[in-house]
Amino acid sequence: MIPSCPKSLLNSPLINLSAADFLTPLQTQGKAVAVYRSLCSAATLPVSACSGSAVKFIMEPKLYRPPPEVRGMTSLDKEAFTQTITVPALRVPTGVLNKVVKSLKKSAIQRPGIPRVVQDKEESSDFRLVLLDPHKVSSTTSFSEAEAEALRSFSVSEELQHYELQLTYHNLKTEEVLEAVLPQGQDVTSSFSRVGHIAHMNLRDHQLPYKNLIGQVIMDKNPGVTCVVNKTNMIDSTYRNFKMEVLAGEENMVAKVKENGVNYEFDFSRVYWNPRLSTEHQRVVQLIKPGETVFDVFAGVGPFAVPAARSGAKVLANDLNPESYRWLQHNCKLNKVEKKVRSFNLDGRAFIQGPVKQELPALLKGTAGVHVVMNLPALALEFLDAFRGLLHQEPPCDENLPIVHCYCFSKDDNPETDVVKRASDSIGFPLESQCSVHFVRNVAPNKDMMCVRFKVPKEVLFSKDHDQTEPAPKRQKCEEATDST
Structure with missing residues (x-):
């Protein structure tokens, strides 16, 4: 027997059903019960409560929750997410349809x-139904x-x-699907880093x-993503890459990325790239003026x-990872700056004590600025x-001493003081x-990435115990110095 239902529910403007919809012949009784239970499940009271006094019809807050049968699923079955729900709608004349939809954009x-607009259930060409969000509209007073x-x-x-x-599965959001499946x-x-067509989790x-x-x-839920990978170990501090496994999609690891207008x-599986550093890359490059020189110690x-180089600087770029070195050269050609960048495949210390040492004397005689970028946060201070x-x-x-931009991590409660002290200890001079000190980003709970910026002190840069074989040249005033060639 079909359970009774209060007239207040049957006559509700949201339901718009008559008693005849429930008191159907025996062969349609199952469907009537199903409709009845569907309506009652959308109310705040349980099904049994519908046989009592009047209830206020309020849509279930978890209306979009996928079926419970998908819990624990490890192999995606999209069909299992299909369900039928009841949502409120307005019957609108087609002549004012566009205006009504625009007026109801917050409730649709x-x-x-x-x-948002579907065929009228009476299939009248003069009307359409505008579907409403049941989380926002439960009655005409909503x-x-x-x-x-x-x-x-x-x-x-x-x-x-x-x-x-x-x-269906395609109408659910990423978080809804995963919340339904996982314990x-x-x-x-559902968060990831986007690197070209690759989603990195x-x-x-x-x-x-x-x-x-x-x-x-x-x-499925992110257009343009054709490969999803998961990091399987910590970043290798030597080559700054990490092992990864493909979770879904193609195994094409060659990514194409555009950052700040540069291609x-x-x-991605063999070099280091972090899309979260886009703003930091731009910040530092904007500090460099045309004609200045940049030594990029860990260039990636x-x-x-x-x-x-695109902004007019002369660049000497280095990276120990042979793959990074190869792609560095490729990207210089890709952006037509290969004549402005000299690339090296050396250890960072060898780069500083080799090419940097060779170039600095001439550069310090000029007026164009000199920058040293050291972006290896795990080790750069060393x-x-x-x-x-x-x-x-x-x-x-003394005014043209090289400016260092050194990146590092800190877990200290006062990261600014911490990184300055460590930088001072390493360079052997109080800085x-x-x-x-510039805060770059929070890497993990209680772990910040910072950038320490300073001029290399002349007390550090110049050896005091070197025997001069020739008299030292007369000290020039800064305004008398000439540009380096």
């Missing part, structure tokens, strides 16, 4: 792949004053219809059993070197001692009064 349904006034001005009845809407109470991740241990499903969902290409594939006694003859003036 907004789901991936779901139209409309704002402006929305209600618009409906009156367009002679649209505020009587709510009900519309049975089929939701309850565990963290659900850092999954936690409890998410690994679902890694392939997660990868497929990320690829880059590289094998060129995110500092290439734009600096390379600062390479500047000790690097040169033997002091320049004609507290002659440096600035």
Whole structure:
């Protein structure tokens, strides 16, 4: 027997059903019960409560929750997410349809792949149904004053219809799918770094059993992503890359990226690239003026070197990783700056004590600025001692000493003080009064990436115990110095 239902529910403007819809012949009784249960499940009271006194019809907050059967799924079955829900709708004359939709843009349904306007259930060409968001509209009083006034001005009845809407996997958001699949109470991740066509994730241990499903969902829900990878170990501080496994999609690791107007290409599995450093790359490059010289000690594939060269600087770029070195050269050609960049495949210390040492004496005689970029946060501070006694003859003036931009990590409660102290200890000179510290980003809880900027002190750069074989030249005033060639 079909359970009774209160007239207040049957006569609700949202339901728009008659008792005949429930009191059907025996052969349709199952369908009637199903409709009844569907409607009651959308109310705040359980099904059994519908046999009692009047209830207020309020749509279920978790209306979009996928079926419970998908919980624990490790191999994606898209069909299992299909469900039918009931949503409110307004019957609108086609002559004012566009105006009404515009007026109700805050209340209309907004789901991936779901139209806001559908055919009228009576299939009348004079009317259409505008589907509403059940989380925002549960009765005629849910409309704002402006929305209600618009409906009156367009002679649209505020009587709510009900519309049975089929939701599929494609209509669900990434978070909804993953929350439905992964065990309850565990963290659900849908965040990733986008590197060209590659989505790079850092999954936690409890998410690994679902890694392939997660990868497929990320690829499905993000247009342009054709490969999803997961980092399987820590970054190799020597070559700054990490092992990864493909979770979904093609195994093409050669990414094409555009950052700050500059094009880059590289094998993401064999070099270091972090899309979160785009703003930092731009910040430092904007400090470099045309005609200045940049020594990029840990250049990677060129995110500092290439734009600096494009802005008119002379660049000497180095990286120990042979793959980074190869893609650095490739990106210089790609951006037509290969004549402005000299590339090296050396250890950072060897680069400072080799090419940097060879170029500095002539550069310090000029007026164009000299910058040294050291972006290897895990180890860069340890390379600062390479500047000790690097040169033997002091320049004609002190104002053109090289400016160092050194990156590092800090877990200290006061990261600014921490990184300055460590930089001072490494370079062998107190930098507290002659440096600035820039916060780059938070890498992990209680772990910040910082940039220490300072001029290399002449007490550090020039050796005091070097025996001069010739008399020292007369010290020139800074304004008398000439530009380097």
